[in-house]
Amino acid sequence: MQRMMRVSTTHALGGIMRTRTAVAAVLLLATVGTACNSSGEPEKIRVTITRTVTASPGQKAAPKVDGALKMGAKQALDDEENNFHSTVQALEYQQPYKGPQPQAPQDFQGGDTWATVSVKVCNIRGGDISVSQFPWSLAYADGTSIEVTGSSGGDMPKPEYPMDKTVKPGRCAAGLIAFPVPSGKRPERLVYETEAGDLAEWAIPKA
Known part of the structure; x- marks a missing residue:
């Protein structure tokens, strides 16, 4: 029975x-x-x-690869206490950058060619937010990482993601961030980490 x-x-x-x-x-x-x-x-x-527990309507989980988000996935960043609601998204990684290469990286920058990531941050609702390239970095399987150089303008890949910009609710900031990378080595993850403690990672597809 x-x-x-x-x-x-x-x-x-x-x-x-x-x-x-x-x-x-x-x-x-x-x-x-x-x-x-x-x-x-x-x-x-x-x-x-x-x-059985299922996701609520409209709350579809972002796809992941080895614990990191799949390239193209969007991550929500919500600060309920301060009423800040935004999303961050990594769209594409290119190594080497397929457009016109800027002047080769200098030795102290740690690479011999330029790679780019296409990223987008949207302010969904709440107050104004400030965005820049500095929260983004590349992480390698051996534990090393490469930060942004702070270089902008000139012959850097376009359109550039802003170095410092205020984004109002309902608007987005998008563009390319360039990294000086070693041509014979490919990063494992793209990392977004802010001083406020927001953290998201995307798996970089194999070449």
């Missing part, structure tokens, strides 16, 4: 209670002796409990 029970669960996410509906089944089998068969022996009753 089988009895089916469908259960809904409620989870707190960022201080907001969201009810999630059971869709797929996780089975928990319990044995109880509450009935007898024709021989007078206890009859085993199987109770099947269906319990």
Whole structure:
């Protein structure tokens, strides 16, 4: 004898209670002796409990690769306490940059060619936000990293992501960030980390 029970669960996410509906089944089998068969022996009753948690509508999880976001995925950055809501997105990595190469990086910059990432930050709602290239860096499998140079203008790849810009609610900032990289070595991840503690990482596809 089988009895089916469908259960809904409620989870707190960022201080907001969201009810999630059971869709797929996780089975928990319990044995109880509450009935007898024709021989007078206890009859085993199987109770099947269906319990599934799914993402709320519009809350589709971003795809990941080895724990990092897939290139092109968008990450939400929400500060409920201060009413700041924005998104950050890495769109493409090029090594070497496929457009006109700027003057070769200098030795102290740590690379012999220029690579670029195409990124976009949007201010969804709340107050003004300030964006720059400095939160972005490249991380390698051996633990080393490459930061932005701070160089802009001139023959740097265009359109450039701004070095320092105020973005009002409902607007975005997008463009290319150039990194001086060693041509024989490919980074593993693109990292976005702010002084406020916001952190997101994207897996860089293999060449």
